[in-house]
Amino acid sequence: MAAPATILASDDGGALVLRAEGEWLVSSAAELDRRLNQMELPQGRQVTVDLSGVDRLDSTGALLLLRTEHALAERGNHVALENLRPRFAPLLDQVRSRGLAEPVPHPFPAHHTLVGFVARIGQVTLVLLSRLYDILGFTGLVTATILKLIRHPRRLRLTATLVQMELVGVNALPIVGLLSFLIGVVMAYQGADQLRRFGAEIYTVNLLGVSILRELGVLLSAIIIAGRSGSAFTAQIGTMQVNEEIDAMRTLGLDPIEVLVLPRLFGLALTLPLIVFYADFMGLLGGALMSWVVLEISPPSFLEQLRGAITEGTLWVGVVKAPFFAAIIAQIGCYEGLNVTRSAESVGKLTTQSVVESIFFVIVTDAAFSIVFSVLKV
Amino acid sequence: MSETREDCVIRVRNLVNAFGTQVIHDGVDLDVRRGEVIGIVGGSGTGKSVMLRTVVGLNRPVSGSIEVLGHDVLRMTDEERHDLETHWGVLFQDGALFSSLTVAQNIEVPLKEDLGLPERLMAEIAACKIGMVGLPGDAADKFPAQLSGGMRKRAGLARALALDPDILFLDEPTAGLDPIAAAAFDQLIKDLRQSLGLTVFLVTHDLDSLFAICDRVAVLVDKKIRVGTLEEHLQDDHPWIHSYFHGPRGRAAVAAETAARPAG
Numbered sequence: 001m002a003a004p005a006t007i008l009a010s011d012d013g014g015a016l017v018l019r020a021e022g023e024w025l026v027s028s029a030a031e032l033d034r035r036l037n038q039m040e041l042p043q044g045r046q047v048t049v050d051l052s053g054v055d056r057l058d059s060t061g062a063l064l065l066l067r068t069e070h071a072l073a074e075r076g077n078h079v080a081l082e083n084l085r086p087r088f089a090p091l092l093d094q095v096r097s098r099g100l101a102e103p104v105p106h107p108f109p110a111h112h113t114l115v116g117f118v119a120r121i122g123q124v125t126l127v128l129l130s131r132l133y134d135i136l137g138f139t140g141l142v143t144a145t146i147l148k149l150i151r152h153p154r155r156l157r158l159t160a161t162l163v164q165m166e167l168v169g170v171n172a173l174p175i176v177g178l179l180s181f182l183i184g185v186v187m188a189y190q191g192a193d194q195l196r197r198f199g200a201e202i203y204t205v206n207l208l209g210v211s212i213l214r215e216l217g218v219l220l221s222a223i224i225i226a227g228r229s230g231s232a233f234t235a236q237i238g239t240m241q242v243n244e245e246i247d248a249m250r251t252l253g254l255d256p257i258e259v260l261v262l263p264r265l266f267g268l269a270l271t272l273p274l275i276v277f278y279a280d281f282m283g284l285l286g287g288a289l290m291s292w293v294v295l296e297i298s299p300p301s302f303l304e305q306l307r308g309a310i311t312e313g314t315l316w317v318g319v320v321k322a323p324f325f326a327a328i329i330a331q332i333g334c335y336e337g338l339n340v341t342r343s344a345e346s347v348g349k350l351t352t353q354s355v356v357e358s359i360f361f362v363i364v365t366d367a368a369f370s371i372v373f374s375v376l377k378v
Numbered sequence: 379m380s381e382t383r384e385d386c387v388i389r390v391r392n393l394v395n396a397f398g399t400q401v402i403h404d405g406v407d408l409d410v411r412r413g414e415v416i417g418i419v420g421g422s423g424t425g426k427s428v429m430l431r432t433v434v435g436l437n438r439p440v441s442g443s444i445e446v447l448g449h450d451v452l453r454m455t456d457e458e459r460h461d462l463e464t465h466w467g468v469l470f471q472d473g474a475l476f477s478s479l480t481v482a483q484n485i486e487v488p489l490k491e492d493l494g495l496p497e498r499l500m501a502e503i504a505a506c507k508i509g510m511v512g513l514p515g516d517a518a519d520k521f522p523a524q525l526s527g528g529m530r531k532r533a534g535l536a537r538a539l540a541l542d543p544d545i546l547f548l549d550e551p552t553a554g555l556d557p558i559a560a561a562a563f564d565q566l567i568k569d570l571r572q573s574l575g576l577t578v579f580l581v582t583h584d585l586d587s588l589f590a591i592c593d594r595v596a597v598l599v600d601k602k603i604r605v606g607t608l609e610e611h612l613q614d615d616h617p618w619i620h621s622y623f624h625g626p627r628g629r630a631a632v633a634a635e636t637a638a639r640p641a642g
Contacts, residue, residue, distance in 0.1 A: 091573040098509045103518065
């Protein structure tokens with residue numbers, strides 16, 4: 001091992017001599033930095049820095065040397081660096097000419113102050129409002145494209161639409177079916193538990209029928225599809241955006257809305273109502289099974305009770321919401337995908353954002369439907 | 379073997395690399411001497427980057443041996459490996475900066491590892507490296523996404539240089555840069571190599587870089603490697619090497635270099 005880096009001061013009356021020795025490397029920089037900071041700097045004197053003892057030097061060592069030289073010169077000393085080994089000269093010159101910048105102080109994060117916090121709330125609110133405005137604008141653009149398509153129906157991409165129906169609809173059946181079935185099981189079990197206290201177990205069937213058909217079936221399907229297909233829309237279109245495929249499309253005279261967005265929108269709007277119907281069925285199946293096991297309500301009496309509890313309208317109240325939810329999921333998914341900038345990072349960010357936004361808007365719309373239905377007394 | 383072990387910082391023997399049944403390297407030998415700039419060239423798919431990745435241990439070869447600074451890269455303990463990693467710096471194609479960190483924070487990443495440097499000194503070192511690679515000082519607080527391709531490469535270089543490595547691995551450093559930026563980058567490598575005493579392992583496609591900064595060139599052809607000076611390669615009559623160095627671009631680069639030589 002070579003000698004550790006040190007700096008020694010000796011005062012011979014006339015000039016102050018600082019003797020630098022050892023290995024001036026980044027590995028010993030912490031210790032050197034501490035010593036140099038503790039060193040008392042003279043004022044207005046002749047200072048000689050003797051570098052003959054420096055065995056090794058790297059750019060961090062050079063930085064420390066030059067920083068000391070600079071600090072000495074600032075106090076009116078006459079500084080001379082002497083006896084540097086010739087092989088270190090290019091490095092010292094390089095650091096002197098290009099590497100002696102003051103570090104830019106990291107700005108204090110503005111939102112850590114009270115005013116900054118309030119300002120940030122305002123900023124975020126504005127961003128949210130402007131995004132809402134943009135999504136509305138996108139909806140308008142999509143509507144205008146649909147109207148154009150009505151005049152030229154041959155431009156509808158039928159194959160692409162059918163492919164999307166398979167991807168978002170048929171392929172989603174196992175997961176939607178399983179989850180709806182399980183929710184039916186859970187609802188029946190919990191409902192039976194509560195209603196049994198009043199001796200009203202049989203009304204579990206009513207609870208199941210109304211809640212699954214009106215709300216749970218459609219909401220569950222929409223949330224699963226938003227997570228499964230809305231995110232896929234953003235990721236697919238976003239990746240195309242990163243690869244400049246969307247730009248290529250535009251230069252070839254193809255409208256990305258027509259080619260990419262409408263097949264996804266139509267595909268989802270046509271299949272989601274069917275998925276909801278299927279989810280309703282699977283949910284009731286799970287509920288019926290659980291009622292049979294826990295409450296010993298046989299399937300025929302379950303159906304009998306169900307017939308009294310619901311009407312055809314109950315089913316439609318749920319299913320009618322599906323195309324609206326589909327439009328929300330498809331449009332937000334595609335909108336966020338088209339918003340991707342040319343970095344892989346933004347694909348991930350916007351995919352997350354698209355799922356959160358679609359689920360948010362689905363639930364807000366569902367609440368709005370509840371109000372409308374209660375006014376209409378459906 | 380003409381080199382002794384001491385002047386050899388990288389020593390590759392009988393290296394075989396294959397992906398599935400496709401053999402990329404079939405018995406490659408390569409010596410890189412201390413302080414030289416060696417350029418690795420070859421057609422697309424001849425495994426230039428694979429070579430680099432194998433030497434730094436990101437890709438495990440089928441067989442062969444690799445020594446870097448006297449350590450056997452393929453049979454080393456984790457501690458030896460960790461120690462060796464402080465002696466090399468790698469610049470990946472697009473800089474490979476951590477996107478969630480600013481440029482200064484990127485450069486501080488290797489410094490934070492067990493050196494115990496105070497914050498202030500790390501910031502000074504980062505600012506020093508930023509200056510040395512020719513970035514403006516205000517680049518320190520920018521995120522990689524806010525930089526141009528050339529600036530990202532410089533920032534990546536600054537991070538690779540953070541610990542003052544002995545060996546610098548560069549993967550296509552001038553690809554995607556405009557000719558002025560590429561020439562400036564070549565000059566930067568030249569300067570840094572002179573002042574820092576670096577050994578540079580340069581994978582490139584850029585004939586101008588080869589002529590401007592390389593001492594020797596290793597050409598990957600027929601799953602083997604041919605190492606020599608540019609003059610030797612210019613004499614080589616292997617069809618690929620001949621068309622590479624004597625094609626229109628090769629001739630232009632030779633002409634530019636001969637024109638520049640008396641002046642520089």
